[in-house]
Amino acid sequence: MIAGWVGKVLKVDLSARTHEVQELNLRWARDFIGGRGLGARYLYELLQDPTIDPLSPDNVLIFATGPLTGTNASCGARYMVVTKGALTNCITTSNSGGHFGPELKFAGYDLLIVAGRAASPVYLWLCDGEVELRDASGVWGKGVWDTDDMLREEVGVPDARIASIGQAGENLVRFAAVMNDKHRAAGRSGVGAVMGSKNLKAVVVKGSGSIPVADQASFLRSQWKKKASLRDSKGRQNFTQLGTSSTLMPINAIGALPTHNFLQTVFDGAEKISGERINDDYVVAHKACFACTIACGRVSKISDEAGGRFLLHTSPRNWKMAGEGPEYESMFGFGPEVGVDDPEAIIAAHWLCNDYGMDPISAGATIGAAFELSQEGVLNGTEGVLEWGDAGKMLQLLEDTAFRRGLGDEIAEGSKRMGEKFGRPGVAMVSKGQEFAAYDGRAMQGRGLSYATSNRGACHLKAEVLRADYKDPGHEGKAGQVARTENQISALDSSGLCLFLNSGATYDDYIAEFNSATGMDLSMDDFVTAGERIWNLERLFNLRAGITPADDTLPKRMLEDPIPTGPRKGMVSKLGEMLPEYYDLRGWPEGIPSQEKLAELGLEAIA
Amino acid sequence: MKQLVIHPERCTGCMQCELACSFVQTGTFQPSVSVIKVHVFDEQASMAPYTCFQCEEAWCMTACPVNAITIDNVIGAKVVLSEVCVGCKLCTIACPFGTIFYNPESNKAFKCNLCGGDPACAHACPTAAIEYEDSETKDWVGPWAERLNESFLTALAGEPS
Incomplete structure (x- = not known):
């Protein structure tokens, strides 16, 4: 037995309205760590035909915790939503914090696997041993914040924890998110649309169970050490103060802040929407996820005047109180990407995304692409001309997207499909159909490569190249760094920990706590190998799903159009030079994992 | 103290x-x-x-019919003596702050x-x-x-x- 787990998997078939509790496959838990890796292993097994339409009842939606989820390991709040992404047709692993993941374990399950499609909207109520599908018609059509309040009242448990979808998930917006604890998002690749396609409005959980660790004394020692390093770290202190929003000014300063749909990389209005400015003017509290000693979350308030101006008379219902955010990525998506320099508009947009249940990166980026299409004159819709910086139009489009009204119906398909529809595929700043995050892939070469190689489509969280790209604009050495950190992060992501512990803790801290919690004895090498196994498994899923190495690419704007102005003027992505090196380092001739590599990782039997 | x-x-x-x-x-x-x-x-x-902020009035102590709640003289905490507690739950009703609990498995109060x-x-x-x-x-x-x-x-x- 490996400790850290409660040892059970709950499988719910929505079509048949049945459920069963299975023993956790501990061999898989050992080989794939947990969370992201373990969820991917189950998905690989359960989706025998990975070419299925992600929005069909054949898709499987997995909520996967890690062995450290729910312990007092700092940053151990995380769970993963693993499925075939509605936006990308690739495997997706969307991570979220808050309190939902730990609560799922306290209720007695390491993983929740949802298959099929309910005949009408339902929610799943899990309370210790109790498993019940209940009618959700009373909350269907409601936003996430209302749904959360109403369902907690309905089950009569004020501290039940809820993962749900908003209107965007119901309306199958391809970048809809699964939201938990109102403000926390398993945000990317359309996991919320998959949930919506299953007619599953929410999972409501209350648990009173316990999570054991293998070696209590050494686990506690590892925690004291890790918490002390976090407490004393300058990076952590900065992160507690400003959270992810601290990233905006430095990235703008090196000319890597995507502006006007990546036509520019420097934003003149950056100062006005900086994390420092938002912290001073709008942040009212700092909030942590479960067990987190960093507390990067910030809670904001905006003025009534701005709320009235930005449509907030209807949604979210309780915006006058306080809402979480904004984060760096939403500040980009609803700021420079569309030329908006009004912090209140950005906060409002972030809240609307949380309430409708949408990924602010893909939402902002697709609206940015729509702005560009409008200026090229190819839209000719009723929306008029969309000028950079028009916050009102941006917010209107955001609402239209969640409800699939007018141009919003096209935006809801994501920028790749929207660009193709209007005959301008070049406006889509995507890899594998998923929008880039808030870093230009030309100014940051490693990031560009990691966008192209990410198994869930463009993502800024699958490799750690931020510091390297910040210091060094060149592309040399970046392939190695991307491959190495992709492996490390795959393992870390799978454990139930948050990537942001990199702001002060080390991988040594991590190994110590992981081993003492699980009773395993992983070295750093074993750990990285497990990560490599996970990365290759995700790759195998995608290859079986019809994704090819030709999809490991970037749009023409990144590869051929030099950055027009700013400190990194003239740069284009050197993807053509980095990618062969990357394949080489991975043991993937022509982009396909070799038999030797698969054998080395113990994956030859399932490939 | x-x-x-x-x-x-x-x-x-x-x-x-x-x-x-x-x-x-x-x-x-x-x-x-x-x-x-x-x-x-x-x-x-x-x-x-x-x-529990170890209040002076200590209604839990007053309510306990078997004197299972005592004051620790060194640290001043109100402490449940498990071997004396009969699990009647009167203390949980008496406490105005809701900070004393009942464990159905052991049939004892705890705080x-x-x-x-x-x-x-x-x-x-x-x-x-x-x-x-x-x-x-x-x-x-x-x-x-x-x-x-x-x-x-x-x-x-x-x-x-």
Whole structure:
């Protein structure tokens, strides 16, 4: 037995309205760590035909915790939503914090696997041993914040924890998110649309169970050490103060802040929407996820005047109180990407995304692409001309997207499909159909490569190249760094920990706590190998799903159009030079994992 | 004498206190048995850890028909003597703060005993929202509530009508 787990998997078939509790496959838990890796292993097994339409009842939606989820390991709040992404047709692993993941374990399950499609909207109520599908018609059509309040009242448990979808998930917006604890998002690749396609409005959980660790004394020692390093770290202190929003000014300063749909990389209005400015003017509290000693979350308030101006008379219902955010990525998506320099508009947009249940990166980026299409004159819709910086139009489009009204119906398909529809595929700043995050892939070469190689489509969280790209604009050495950190992060992501512990803790801290919690004895090498196994498994899923190495690419704007102005003027992505090196380092001739590599990782039997 | 003093304005809602409390009791992580609870007031962006503050009146002691609750003379905690407790739950009804609990498995009452003078919750709190410190008065809650009330009234008075 490996400790850290409660040892059970709950499988719910929505079509048949049945459920069963299975023993956790501990061999898989050992080989794939947990969370992201373990969820991917189950998905690989359960989706025998990975070419299925992600929005069909054949898709499987997995909520996967890690062995450290729910312990007092700092940053151990995380769970993963693993499925075939509605936006990308690739495997997706969307991570979220808050309190939902730990609560799922306290209720007695390491993983929740949802298959099929309910005949009408339902929610799943899990309370210790109790498993019940209940009618959700009373909350269907409601936003996430209302749904959360109403369902907690309905089950009569004020501290039940809820993962749900908003209107965007119901309306199958391809970048809809699964939201938990109102403000926390398993945000990317359309996991919320998959949930919506299953007619599953929410999972409501209350648990009173316990999570054991293998070696209590050494686990506690590892925690004291890790918490002390976090407490004393300058990076952590900065992160507690400003959270992810601290990233905006430095990235703008090196000319890597995507502006006007990546036509520019420097934003003149950056100062006005900086994390420092938002912290001073709008942040009212700092909030942590479960067990987190960093507390990067910030809670904001905006003025009534701005709320009235930005449509907030209807949604979210309780915006006058306080809402979480904004984060760096939403500040980009609803700021420079569309030329908006009004912090209140950005906060409002972030809240609307949380309430409708949408990924602010893909939402902002697709609206940015729509702005560009409008200026090229190819839209000719009723929306008029969309000028950079028009916050009102941006917010209107955001609402239209969640409800699939007018141009919003096209935006809801994501920028790749929207660009193709209007005959301008070049406006889509995507890899594998998923929008880039808030870093230009030309100014940051490693990031560009990691966008192209990410198994869930463009993502800024699958490799750690931020510091390297910040210091060094060149592309040399970046392939190695991307491959190495992709492996490390795959393992870390799978454990139930948050990537942001990199702001002060080390991988040594991590190994110590992981081993003492699980009773395993992983070295750093074993750990990285497990990560490599996970990365290759995700790759195998995608290859079986019809994704090819030709999809490991970037749009023409990144590869051929030099950055027009700013400190990194003239740069284009050197993807053509980095990618062969990357394949080489991975043991993937022509982009396909070799038999030797698969054998080395113990994956030859399932490939 | 030292007391648990709580500063809600520093709390981030991370639940480290609940995890530490449950670990002391069970050797596992099980917030449901924690005797310190973090109350979250979501819309006000306010979080508050809350536990027995070892009040002077000690209604739990008064209510107990078998004298199973005594005062620890060294640290001043009100402590449940498990071997004496008969599980009648009168204490849980008597406590105006809801900080003494009943365990159906053991049929005993349980509450914060200040971990024998070294409270794990205070150690675990990363933001010093829970401190175990010398206090001039035995009852810090009264003056604290008064201050809070004053600030509420000030805020109310400041609101345009």
